[in-house]
Amino acid sequence: MAERLIVIGGDAAGMSAASQARRQRPDLEIVALEKGRRTSYSACGIPYHVGGEVESLDDLVARSPQEFRANQRIDVRIEHEAVDVDLDAAKVTVRDHVHGREILLGFDHLLLGTGARPFRPDIPGIDAPHVKGAQTLADADELLAHARESRCTDVVVVGGGYIGLELAEAFTRWGAEVVVVEAAPQVMGSLEPEIAAKVAEAMRRHGVEVHLDTPVEAIEPDHVVAGGRTLRADLVVLGLGVTPNSELASGAGIELGVRGAIAVDRRQRTSAEGVWAAGDCATSWNIVSRRPGYVPLGTVANRQGRVAGINIAGGYATFPGVLGTAVSRFCDLEVGRTGLSRKEAAEIGIEVVAATIESTTTASYLPDAEPITVELLAEVGSRRVVGAQIVGGQGSAKRIDLMAAAITAGMTADEVVDLDLSYAPPFSPLWDPVAVAARRAASMLDGSSRKR
Amino acid sequence: MAERLIVIGGDAAGMSAASQARRQRPDLEIVALEKGRRTSYSACGIPYHVGGEVESLDDLVARSPQEFRANQRIDVRIEHEAVDVDLDAAKVTVRDHVHGREILLGFDHLLLGTGARPFRPDIPGIDAPHVKGAQTLADADELLAHARESRCTDVVVVGGGYIGLELAEAFTRWGAEVVVVEAAPQVMGSLEPEIAAKVAEAMRRHGVEVHLDTPVEAIEPDHVVAGGRTLRADLVVLGLGVTPNSELASGAGIELGVRGAIAVDRRQRTSAEGVWAAGDCATSWNIVSRRPGYVPLGTVANRQGRVAGINIAGGYATFPGVLGTAVSRFCDLEVGRTGLSRKEAAEIGIEVVAATIESTTTASYLPDAEPITVELLAEVGSRRVVGAQIVGGQGSAKRIDLMAAAITAGMTADEVVDLDLSYAPPFSPLWDPVAVAARRAASMLDGSSRKR
Numbered sequence: 001m002a003e004r005l006i007v008i009g010g011d012a013a014g015m016s017a018a019s020q021a022r023r024q025r026p027d028l029e030i031v032a033l034e035k036g037r038r039t040s041y042s043a044c045g046i047p048y049h050v051g052g053e054v055e056s057l058d059d060l061v062a063r064s065p066q067e068f069r070a071n072q073r074i075d076v077r078i079e080h081e082a083v084d085v086d087l088d089a090a091k092v093t094v095r096d097h098v099h100g101r102e103i104l105l106g107f108d109h110l111l112l113g114t115g116a117r118p119f120r121p122d123i124p125g126i127d128a129p130h131v132k133g134a135q136t137l138a139d140a141d142e143l144l145a146h147a148r149e150s151r152c153t154d155v156v157v158v159g160g161g162y163i164g165l166e167l168a169e170a171f172t173r174w175g176a177e178v179v180v181v182e183a184a185p186q187v188m189g190s191l192e193p194e195i196a197a198k199v200a201e202a203m204r205r206h207g208v209e210v211h212l213d214t215p216v217e218a219i220e221p222d223h224v225v226a227g228g229r230t231l232r233a234d235l236v237v238l239g240l241g242v243t244p245n246s247e248l249a250s251g252a253g254i255e256l257g258v259r260g261a262i263a264v265d266r267r268q269r270t271s272a273e274g275v276w277a278a279g280d281c282a283t284s285w286n287i288v289s290r291r292p293g294y295v296p297l298g299t300v301a302n303r304q305g306r307v308a309g310i311n312i313a314g315g316y317a318t319f320p321g322v323l324g325t326a327v328s329r330f331c332d333l334e335v336g337r338t339g340l341s342r343k344e345a346a347e348i349g350i351e352v353v354a355a356t357i358e359s360t361t362t363a364s365y366l367p368d369a370e371p372i373t374v375e376l377l378a379e380v381g382s383r384r385v386v387g388a389q390i391v392g393g394q395g396s397a398k399r400i401d402l403m404a405a406a407i408t409a410g411m412t413a414d415e416v417v418d419l420d421l422s423y424a425p426p427f428s429p430l431w432d433p434v435a436v437a438a439r440r441a442a443s444m445l446d447g448s449s450r451k452r
Numbered sequence: 453m454a455e456r457l458i459v460i461g462g463d464a465a466g467m468s469a470a471s472q473a474r475r476q477r478p479d480l481e482i483v484a485l486e487k488g489r490r491t492s493y494s495a496c497g498i499p500y501h502v503g504g505e506v507e508s509l510d511d512l513v514a515r516s517p518q519e520f521r522a523n524q525r526i527d528v529r530i531e532h533e534a535v536d537v538d539l540d541a542a543k544v545t546v547r548d549h550v551h552g553r554e555i556l557l558g559f560d561h562l563l564l565g566t567g568a569r570p571f572r573p574d575i576p577g578i579d580a581p582h583v584k585g586a587q588t589l590a591d592a593d594e595l596l597a598h599a600r601e602s603r604c605t606d607v608v609v610v611g612g613g614y615i616g617l618e619l620a621e622a623f624t625r626w627g628a629e630v631v632v633v634e635a636a637p638q639v640m641g642s643l644e645p646e647i648a649a650k651v652a653e654a655m656r657r658h659g660v661e662v663h664l665d666t667p668v669e670a671i672e673p674d675h676v677v678a679g680g681r682t683l684r685a686d687l688v689v690l691g692l693g694v695t696p697n698s699e700l701a702s703g704a705g706i707e708l709g710v711r712g713a714i715a716v717d718r719r720q721r722t723s724a725e726g727v728w729a730a731g732d733c734a735t736s737w738n739i740v741s742r743r744p745g746y747v748p749l750g751t752v753a754n755r756q757g758r759v760a761g762i763n764i765a766g767g768y769a770t771f772p773g774v775l776g777t778a779v780s781r782f783c784d785l786e787v788g789r790t791g792l793s794r795k796e797a798a799e800i801g802i803e804v805v806a807a808t809i810e811s812t813t814t815a816s817y818l819p820d821a822e823p824i825t826v827e828l829l830a831e832v833g834s835r836r837v838v839g840a841q842i843v844g845g846q847g848s849a850k851r852i853d854l855m856a857a858a859i860t861a862g863m864t865a866d867e868v869v870d871l872d873l874s875y876a877p878p879f880s881p882l883w884d885p886v887a888v889a890a891r892r893a894a895s896m897l898d899g900s901s902r903k904r
Contacts, residue, residue: 405868
């Protein structure tokens with residue numbers, strides 16, 4: 001009998017692993033279990049579907065179960081939910097929702113790609129039917145249907161994370177009154193407070209009500225109680241970030257790590273022999289902090305899946321690590337971040353200078369020049385760049401990739417100043433804002449070394 | 453008597469040098485000679501002024517002679533032209549066009565920042581009054597006046613370099629019939645032929661006639677003869693690139709280098725003791741080829757000026773080198789390049805693979821996704837990335853900065869694949885086009901090593 005790989009979860013991590021394993025091992029039997037009806041979809045695309053920019057949900061699907069079956073001989077079983085893993089017996093209990101039965105499947109290799117789900121705080125009313133997440137395509141359909149049918153009068157977004165803010169914008173496109181309530185003093189916890197403040201300001205400028213320091217106390221059928229206020233709501237959207245689906249793993253006795261995600265090493269091995277994990281359910285190695293973190297993003301899921309697939313097939317691959325690089329657009333504002341924030345640097349004991357500069361996205365004399373703010377963190381002593389955040393008009397956010405490369409290469413602030421960056425008036429001032437921030441950081445480092 | 457620095461040329465290189473020297477040496481007497489009427493202007497901005505996007509020429513001036521005088525005690529003398537340098541006597545002969553006299557000025561340090569001028573081929577009619585370059589602000593004024601007053605019926609751009617193409621676009625905005633004639637088989641010689649072809653295609657799509665393999669034979673008062681054709685022309689614009697203003701230096705016995713530019717070392721020293729050069733008149737060290745080249749760009753001029761200024765003042769600085777990083781926008785197309793092209797790699801004997809991929813600027817399912825093409829060169833053996841070119845819709849060109857950082861850091865194609873780049877649907881597909889190109893290059897490198 002052929003060796004069998006069972007993949008649990010038919011999205012980015014799981015199907016990348018399955019595809020890589022197939023490529024390396026034509027002889028392997030590969031079964032992929034997906035409890036929903038679709039594989040390999042872009043959850044990140046959901047806000048754009050809800051906002052009406054993406055017509056069909058099918059556009060968000062990179063590859064269908066039929067394609068995996070026909071082109072890669074991967075036995076994808078949709079509406080099949082793994083409900084238990086027995087490591088000693090090397091068997092998965094599967095609930096087959098199509099035929100309403102339960103089956104047992106043996107495995108030689110097991111890949112956990114169970115993903116994550118929107119975090120649901122423990123408050124009264126959280127499980128009411130008008131409280132929705134935005135994780136699956138079924139969620140997307142429900143959200144869009146709501147927007148279209150109810151004409152969306154009042155939407156409350158609970159939590160100011162990426163997806164929450166993107167959905168807030170999407171609903172304003174339908175003419176809804178949108179309110180974001182956030183328990184913390186800022187939106188988007190992974191951003192520096194000053195950068196996050198600019199995001200909140202842009203949201204407000206575009207008609208979104210943003211309440212900070214405002215924890216949600218209760219959800220009622222037609223309103224939300226938050227920070228003592230009563231906010232009308234015919235729809236409540238969860239925007240608090242996600243929590244890893246790691247219960248199947250922990251139930252089987254597999255170790256969990258940061259934020260309750262499945263602990264993996266850089267080859268994507270879990271604590272159990274023959275069991276691998278990748279994507280939003282697993283931890284990920286951080287390049288700067290040199291320790292595991294939790295970064296539930298599609299790019300990471302794809303990479304980790306690839307690495308797991310190669311290793312499962314008997315090859316050797318290691319996950320290169322993350323910087324937590326992320327970009328987003330809110331209304332007319334772009335934001336990007338990579339590496340450590342000031343808070344993260346402090347937590348792991350890295351002493352930094354933080355240089356913040358204001359510039360323009362193009363030569364200042366062009367009519368479409370827009371403000372851009374760059375914050376750059378560099379380590380005192382080594383002078384290496386350890387983090388950067390950018391917020392501003394069109395063309396701002398993607399500059400963060402340059403900083404990701406610089407951080408990965410271990411460049412100092414001085415080396416960033418010296419980079420031969422591109423210039424033409426429609427693209428940047430003569431000195432790119434990123435280089436200006438690096439120069440500021442370098443001179444702050446000079447100052448801090450003189451003080452010693 | 454105080455030591456005196458004479459700076460010849462009041463633009464980017466010269467004034468950067470003067471500013472740095474002042475910062476380090478408050479005691480230095482600094483005289484800057486500028487034959488025109490303005491200092492520190494953005495020549496790169498000229499096409500945007502001619503195209504009507506930038507209202508006033510003053511917007512292109514970063515700092516005026518008065519500002520240099522008042523804030524930095526730099527004795528800027530406009531309409532003063534250096535006509536001879538006597539190294540033995542350490543004196544510059546200066547023609548003072550304001551008072552119509554000639555004076556002699558002694559120096560302790562001399563900085564040559566004489567810039568470059570549009571290349572004028574030796575053809576009949578080249579010196580006619582309706583043949584114009586676009587190097588100085590006076591040129592810009594004349595070009596705009598022509599566009600406004602004559603209503604610009606027929607414009608012939610001779611040569612398909614950056615400035616030529618940018619001006620071609622500018623004149624189409626005024627409703628002119630614009631023809632570009634280029635002797636070579638492609639526009640923009642520093643681009644790969646396939647990338648350049650896309651630029652030419654975009655120009656044509658926007659109504660610019662582009663004739664390749666078409667050398668200009670003669671310029672007549674109302675037409676240009678090129679490749680046997682007769683092209684109506686009430687204005688002829690030079691777009692053949694620039695040639696360094698190095699005659700003053702060579703006349704003084706100073707060594708010239710690549711393309712007739714003043715040969716400098718990485719501290720910006722010329723062959724003559726106490727004489728420095730920077731900017732469009734000088735050579736520049738190339739990071740990848742490890743030899744001097746000629747890159748007449750504002751970014752380089754600024755950097756070299758800074759380095760020269762620090763060294764003149766007795767400090768120690770070296771020019772970090774160039775990659776020839778450049779970006780431009782033509783109509784709705786963006787283009788960027790950095791590092792070596794295939795031809796340049798071949799010339800210096802670096803064996804490369806060239807990976808070209810097509811992708812989209814955003815997630816393909818978004819309505820504003822546009823095509824993007826990335827070409828990446830990696831060295832066979834070392835696998836390091838040595839060059840990249842990008843062409844495509846909005847958001848394409850600035851990605852070249854990431855490649856400039858990767859090349860400078862000596863990253864291999866594999867390391868670029870592993871970078872934690874940002875992703876969100878409005879900014880890129882899940883795998884950024886740059887990473888896709890790097891992956892293609894890596895697999896081509898695998899193939900070429902198996903063949904050995």
